[in-house]
Amino acid sequence: MQVLDDMKAEDATVIDLVGKTSLADAMIIASGRVNRHVASIAESLVEAFKKAGHETPKVEGFPACDWVLIDTGDLIIHIFRPEVRQFYNLEKMWGADRPRERLVG
Template identity: 40%
Template sequence: MTEQELQDLERMVAVAVNALEDIKGKDILVLNTSHKTPLFARMIIASGDSTRQVKALANNVAVDLKAAGFELLSSEGENSGEWALVDAGDLVVHVMLPAVRDFYDIEALWGGEKPSFHAGASKPWHAADSQ
């Protein structure tokens, strides 16, 4: 990746993070995925408190990225509002309800190691466990 492409990518990430913060997105995490896949270089994961907020967060990211001159390839999940995705090429943004985020745990898939717990320690709580 050239220096200019890297600067454009960092500007794209900044625009997306600001769009999430504007609508009060929670637990915003930016992952460098360039060493794991050639499909995209960064992934942002954020949570919304309700399906309405998840939809608004994803929409705000899409609108702000377009306004900043970035091309959007696609977006998905706006109908249900449990998990919405915005694909801007080198940047993929996931916005989820906390229970959905906890269940799929894509941070562990893309971000590296899960936290370790000492033997005998109680298992951490996960939304998927409380059925």
């Protein structure tokens, strides 16, 4: 997403969830350098969804901002501080480190 680039989010990864879960079609995982950066990225994403005419997404993780989850329905976005992202390692859990053919299912 352009917002992630504009807000200088780091290490953005997109994971295709089709066929893996009914929670969403895709997941985006990205990092912010510190809590305030994570909060700014999340706030900008929520505003971008509103401006695009979408329903306001569900957001969890404020005010701590170690990990903010934004659920738009079809898309789940996780914004982490790097240490927290490494600890939870969602990419491994959802198969982002596997070859592409295994991701698609």
